[in-house]
Amino acid sequence: NAGVTQTPKFQVLKTGQSMTLQCAQDMNHEYMSWYRQDPGMGLRLIHYSVGAGITDQGEVPNGYNVSRSTTEDFPLRLLSAAPSQTSVYFCASSYTAGPRDTQYFGPGTRLTVL
Amino acid sequence: RKEVEQDPGPFNVPEGATVAFNCTYSNSASQSFFWYRQDCRKEPKLLMSVYSSGNEDGRFTAQLNRASQYISLLIRDSKLSDSATYLCVVSGATNKLIFGTGTLLAVQP
Numbered sequence: 001n002a003g004v005t006q007t008p009k010f011q012v013l014k015t016g017q018s019m020t021l022q023c024a025q026d027m028n029h030e031y032m033s034w035y036r037q038d039p040g041m042g043l044r045l046i047h048y049s050v051g052a053g054i055t056d057q058g059e060v061p062n063g064y065n066v067s068r069s070t071t072e073d074f075p076l077r078l079l080s081a082a083p084s085q086t087s088v089y090f091c092a093s094s095y096t097a098g099p100r101d102t103q104y105f106g107p108g109t110r111l112t113v114l
Numbered sequence: 115r116k117e118v119e120q121d122p123g124p125f126n127v128p129e130g131a132t133v134a135f136n137c138t139y140s141n142s143a144s145q146s147f148f149w150y151r152q153d154c155r156k157e158p159k160l161l162m163s164v165y166s167s168g169n170e171d172g173r174f175t176a177q178l179n180r181a182s183q184y185i186s187l188l189i190r191d192s193k194l195s196d197s198a199t200y201l202c203v204v205s206g207a208t209n210k211l212i213f214g215t216g217t218l219l220a221v222q223p
Contacts, residue, residue: 040215042116045210105158
């Protein structure tokens with residue numbers, strides 16, 4: 001199993017550009033989520049999904065969209081990039097949405113918005 | 115007040131030392147507690163869950179004190195390979211996970 005994969009690993013955008021961060025998992029996990037990690041702050045939940053076709057907002061959803069058309073894929077779309085979105089983005093998955101389930105994280109995407 | 119608070123460190127300890135980290139959480143209704151490990155520029159990985167009765171995994175011991183709302187992690191006989199950031203993670207009001215900012219451990223030869 002590849003686990004959770006993310007692409008790209010690094011990305012530089014200009015303010016106002018849009019892009020999609022890709023996330024895929026091959027563990028047949030129901031629950032997938034996106035976090036951002038900034039210096040001095042814990043990982044913060046952006047959006048999450050409890051199954052194909054079902055998504056919901058997390059703590060910091062503004063400026064981001066998600067969709068879940070398949071169990072495996074959970075892309076994160078930046079609509080109009082802003083410097084405040086410079087961060088490291090992690091995708092995670094777990095078997096269910098239960099809080100006791102182990103979260104498996106992808107390797108992250110390091111995004112810089114100029 | 116942050117929902118999960120940790121001392122950011124760094125904790126600089128020699129090999130073989132015993133080191134302990136504490137973490138406090140604000141939501142008394144939290145039910146699930148974890149320690150994750152994050153190596154530099156890598157993704158977080160589960161180190162261990164924390165159970166009410168305390169639990170041990172090799173050199174690592176985790177304790178939970180619900181009355182005082184804190185969690186601890188004890189590492190005995192520190193190895194160079196233990197150098198990492200340790201994240202305290204607690205389930206929040208909606209059962210979503212709340213991550214602390216992490217405690218940096220540097221084990222010196």
